[in-house]
Amino acid sequence: MAMRPLRHTSRLPPRKFLFIIILILVPICVIGVWTNAQKISYFFRPIWDRPPPPFIHLPHYYAENVSMDHLCRLHGWSLRPEPRRIFDGIIFSNELDLLEIRWQELSPYVSKFVILESNTTFTGITKPLFFASNRARFAFAKEKIVYDVFHGEIATRGSHHDPFVIERKQRIAMDSLVRISGISYDDILIMSDTDEIPSPHTLKLLQWCDGLPPVMHLELRNYMYSFEFPVDYSSWRATAHIYGPHTRYRHLRQTNHIFSDAGWHCSFCFRLIEEIVFKMTAYSHADRVKRKDFLNYSRIQRLICRGDDLYDMLPEEYSFKELIKKMGPIPRSASAVHLPAYLIQNADRFRFLLPGGCVRAPQ
Numbered sequence: 001m002a003m004r005p006l007r008h009t010s011r012l013p014p015r016k017f018l019f020i021i022i023l024i025l026v027p028i029c030v031i032g033v034w035t036n037a038q039k040i041s042y043f044f045r046p047i048w049d050r051p052p053p054p055f056i057h058l059p060h061y062y063a064e065n066v067s068m069d070h071l072c073r074l075h076g077w078s079l080r081p082e083p084r085r086i087f088d089g090i091i092f093s094n095e096l097d098l099l100e101i102r103w104q105e106l107s108p109y110v111s112k113f114v115i116l117e118s119n120t121t122f123t124g125i126t127k128p129l130f131f132a133s134n135r136a137r138f139a140f141a142k143e144k145i146v147y148d149v150f151h152g153e154i155a156t157r158g159s160h161h162d163p164f165v166i167e168r169k170q171r172i173a174m175d176s177l178v179r180i181s182g183i184s185y186d187d188i189l190i191m192s193d194t195d196e197i198p199s200p201h202t203l204k205l206l207q208w209c210d211g212l213p214p215v216m217h218l219e220l221r222n223y224m225y226s227f228e229f230p231v232d233y234s235s236w237r238a239t240a241h242i243y244g245p246h247t248r249y250r251h252l253r254q255t256n257h258i259f260s261d262a263g264w265h266c267s268f269c270f271r272l273i274e275e276i277v278f279k280m281t282a283y284s285h286a287d288r289v290k291r292k293d294f295l296n297y298s299r300i301q302r303l304i305c306r307g308d309d310l311y312d313m314l315p316e317e318y319s320f321k322e323l324i325k326k327m328g329p330i331p332r333s334a335s336a337v338h339l340p341a342y343l344i345q346n347a348d349r350f351r352f353l354l355p356g357g358c359v360r361a362p363q
């Protein structure tokens with residue numbers, strides 16, 4: 001239906017009219033720019049959550065027992081005579097259980113696990129070296145681990161502490177750690193957070209197929225608190241790179257290609273409420289999180305068992321709190337199909353990640 005534009009007749013002389021418009025628009029623009037500047041300095045990650053052009057989704061084919069040759073060809077790629085080496089690079093925070101699942105799941109395909117851990121958070125708060133003090137738990141991967149500590153700076157009162165700058169410094173440190181890990185051109189490098197886990201069959205394609213795009217984002221299924229609460233497929237930050245002279249460690253939009261259904265992203269999937277509280281407080285810029293009743297463990301327990309939003313408690317980096325706010329509690333799923341095999345094999349140890357297991361251990 002086409003509508004005729006309405007014609008407004010103004011009795012004001014044009015100049016005066018223009019002046020009034022400017023008088024109205026200028027303050028609006030100033031406020032707009034100011035709030036955006038606030039957003040940029042405070043809410044540093046959400047601005048990356050709205051990437052500019054839409055992704056081109058590469059279809060992903062997989063079924064058990066189909067040959068690699070056939071799978072490569074379905075993607076328009078071809079089988080390599082030799083597998084590529086895969087390097088898995090993460091900047092670690094405190095996700096110890098997911099780290100174990102990740103490394104156990106990916107170990108058959110990965111040559112080196114490159115892991116950087118900072119002794120501060122992005123917001124300049126001291127952080128215990130969780131990996132260093134739990135290293136024995138990861139002895140199963142000991143020959144493959146390339147670990148380093150990033151020496152962060154503490155935010156002091158009055159100092160301007162820019163999370164962007166810290167994140168950039170960590171990425172640069174990550175670049176050199178990757179270099180010394182023994183990577184060569186044409187190897188695969190995965191860049192992701194600990195809780196963004198590519199699936200084994202995704203890694204097998206990366207290993208065995210020629211003709212892949214040099215950089216691909218990995219589309220991951222989003223989960224919240226555990227695999228009982230699937231949110232959507234919107235996780236896109238993880239990437240797979242064919243390593244070359246220009247590869248740099250990043251965790252943002254790098255290309256238009258995204259490989260569909262390539263793994264799992266489980267946010268706030270912690271065994272202990274204490275770990276959730278650590279992540280909420282240490283990575284948030286907002287003092288609101290430190291309000292006592294927000295950190296009431298029994299309240300948090302109640303909310304995560306309902307798949308509900310922790311309201312204003314989540315740090316700014318957390319990207320789908322707006323979504324949950326709009327949609328209400330995440331519908332519970334009773335499916336534990338298509339999850340990491342290591343998780344299913346060790347279901348007894350990881351009950352809290354599976355359907356019906358939302359009650360966390362007493363503190």
Ligand SMILES: *[C@@H]1O[C@H](CO)[C@@H](O)[C@H](O)[C@H]1NC(C)=O
Pocket residue numbers: 064065
């Ligand atoms: C998968 O392949 C193996 C051996 O290659 C065979 O023993 C097994 O029966 C196959 N499974 C299915 C579901 O076809």
Ligand SMILES: *[C@@H]1O[C@H](CO)[C@@H](O)[C@H](O)[C@H]1NC(C)=O
Pocket residue numbers: 119120125126127150151152153154
């Ligand atoms: C981080 O580690 C470095 C080197 O050990 C140390 O100088 C620095 O004080 C540490 N920072 C914090 C916040 O613990």
Ligand SMILES: *[C@@H]1O[C@H](CO)[C@@H](O)[C@H](O)[C@H]1NC(C)=O
Pocket residue numbers: 296297298299
């Ligand atoms: C936590 O909240 C519950 C009610 O939701 C209350 O009964 C309890 O006393 C609170 N605990 C603390 C430590 O504030």
